[in-house]
Structures are given as structure tokens and as C-alpha cells.
Amino acid sequence: DIQMTQSPSSLSASVEDRVTITCQASQDISNCLNWYQQKPGKAPKLLIYDASNLQTGVPSRFSGSGSGTDFTFTISSLQPEDIATYYCQQCDNLPFTFGPGTRVDIK
Amino acid sequence: EVQLVESGGGLVQPGGSLRLSCAASGFTFSNYWMTWVRQAPGKGLEWVAGIKPDGSEKDYVDSVKGRFTISRDNAKNSLYLQMNSLRDEDTAVYYCASSRATLGYWGQGILVTVSS
Numbered sequence: 178d179i180q181m182t183q184s185p186s187s188l189s190a191s192v193e194d195r196v197t198i199t200c201q202a203s204q205d206i207s208n209c210l211n212w213y214q215q216k217p218g219k220a221p222k223l224l225i226y227d228a229s230n231l232q233t234g235v236p237s238r239f240s241g242s243g244s245g246t247d248f249t250f251t252i253s254s255l256q257p258e259d260i261a262t263y264y265c266q267q268c269d270n271l272p273f274t275f276g277p278g279t280r281v282d283i284k
Numbered sequence: 285e286v287q288l289v290e291s292g293g294g295l296v297q298p299g300g301s302l303r304l305s306c307a308a309s310g311f312t313f314s315n316y317w318m319t320w321v322r323q324a325p326g327k328g329l330e331w332v333a334g335i336k337p338d339g340s341e342k343d344y345v346d347s348v349k350g351r352f353t354i355s356r357d358n359a360k361n362s363l364y365l366q367m368n369s370l371r372d373e374d375t376a377v378y379y380c381a382s383s384r385a386t387l388g389y390w391g392q393g394i395l396v397t398v399s400s
Contacts, residue, residue, distance in 0.1 A: 178346075211386050213329075220379055220390035221321075221329065232388070264329055268385035272345040275329040 179203050179267050181276035189284045196252040198279045200243075200265035208244045209269035215278075216261045224263075225250065257283060286310040288380050288391035295397045300370050306363040306380030306391055314338075314358040317384035320365050322376035323393075330376075333365065334384050348374075370398045 180203035190196050200210065212225040223232045225241035228248060238253045252259055260283060265276040292304040306318070320332040333354040334343045342354050353366040363380050375398045381387035 209385075213387075215329075220393055221387070222390070223386065223388050226386045266329070266331075266385075266387075271343050273331040273334075273385040275331065278328045 178272055179206065179270050179274050181265055181267055181274050183263075183265055183276035183279050185279060186277065187280040187282075189282050190255050191284045192257060193254045196255050196259075196281060198250045198263055198265075198281075200248040200250065200276050202246045202248075202267055205245050206267045206269035209267060210241070210243065210248045211266045211268055212239075212241055212250045213264045213266065213275075214259075214261045215264065221264065227268075252281075255281070255283070286382070286389045288382070288389055290378065290380055290391045290394035293378065293394035293396045295399065296370055297400050298371060298398055300398075301366070301368045302370065302396060304365040304367065304378055304380075304394060304396070306365075308361045308363065308380075308382075311382070311389070313356075313361040316382050318354075318356060318363045319381045319384065319387060320354060320363075321379045321381055321387065321390075322374075322396075323379070324373070324376045327376075331385075332378070335363070367396070370396075372398050374398050 182201045208228040210228045213221040215221040229241045262278045262280045264278045287309045289307045319334045335354045351369045355364045377393040379393045380391045382389040
């Protein structure tokens with residue numbers, strides 16, 4: 178199975194700060210990498226697919242980049258409603274494994 | 285509006301069985317791969333199983349192979365997960381989701397608790 182790692186595991190930032198999360202795959206997954214947001218008690222929500230494509234309706238402050246084994250997720254200006262846990266997921270090989278998550282809160 | 289609504293969860297003893305259902309609406313269910321994902325309490329997400337639109341192909345994570353069966357009824361716009369030989373470690377919120385890997389729509393989740 179492909180192992181996914183994320184860093185940091187948690188972060189605290191101020192409103193309007195730029196926030197960056199990294200995700201690494203244990204083998205080359207090309208650009209087959211998705212990012213999800215999960216708020217407490219809610220289902221995950223797809224934000225970014227295929228590493229850098231913004232899902233319809235998702236604010237443009239969210240972005241993603243990378244290919245191969247190293248990926249980055251960025252919130253350009255953190256908003257209070259962005260408090261959540263963010264997961265990366267590889268979509269290249271079965272089983273479609275998720276990273277352990279990065280918890281983001283407001284300082 | 286796309287809706288996925290899970291049902292059938294609850295408390296079951298180790299070794300027992302449970303059948304989850306997911307009712308879909310708002311999209312052409314029969315055109316989509318469908319997936320089950322679970323989340324143990326306080327833990328991350330785990331992809332569990334997926335099924336092709338016509339039901340001819342099914343995939344499972346190793347930890348549930350031989351115990352869980354994914355199925356669908358396209359006439360009823362419904363997805364199922366039959367869970368047998370349940371273990372403590374199967375305790376989780378189970379989500380149904382659309383598509384095979386890039387999961388665009390999710391249900392609200394249903395809790396399955398395996399405990400004696």
C-alpha cells in the first residue's frame with residue numbers, strides 16, 4: 178500500500194495568515210492527489226483534486242501543487258471558517274490511502 | 285441537490301453482522317463508482333471498499349477482505365455494505381461517497397460500534 182505522510186500534524190495561525198501543509202507519498206503517484214477538509218462532526222469535503230484543481234464552489238484562497246511524491250496545500254489567507262482538519266489522499270493505487278491529517282486552528 | 289443518506293448502523297457484538305445502506309439522490313447513481321470510507325473515533329479516514337457502476341468490479345482494503353461485501357441496487361439508487369465477523373477495530377463512522385477515488389459527494393455518516 179502507498180503510505181501518505183503529512184506535516185505538520187497540527188498548526189495554529191492568525192486570521193489572514195498564509196498556511197501551508199505538505200503531503201508526501203511513499204512512491205510516485207504522478208498528480209493523483211486530493212485534498213479534503215473535515216470540520217468537527219461533519220463529513221469530509223473535497224477541496225482540491227489531481228493535485229492542483231479547485232473543486233467547483235471552493236474559495237480561491239485554497240490551492241494545491243506538486244507531483245510525484247511531494248505535494249503542498251495552501252490557504253493564502255486563513256479565515257475563521259477554515260478551522261478544520263485537512264487530509265491528503267492518493268488516487269493512484271488501491272487502496273486509495275489518506276494521510277493522517279493536519280489540524281488547523283486560529284491562534 | 286446531491287444527497288447520500290446512510291442507515292443501518294448501531295451497536296453489535298464482536299463476531300456479529302450488520303448491513304449498512306446508503307440512499308442516493310440528485311445524480312445518476314447508475315453512472316458512478318461508489319465507495320465506503322470509515323473513520324474510527326478520533327482517528328483519520330480509511331478507504332474501505334468501492335464498486336463499479338454496474339457492480340461487476342469490487343475492491344476492498346485488506347483488513348476487511350473476506351468479511352465485508354459491497355453491493356448496489358441501481359434500480360433503488362442504493363449502496364450497501366454487508367459487514368460480517370465484526371471486530372472491535374471496525375468501530376467507526378462509515379461514510380458512503382460518490383466516485384472511485386476522488387470523492388466529490390459524501391453522506392453524513394453512520395456510527396457502527398462493535399462492543400460486548
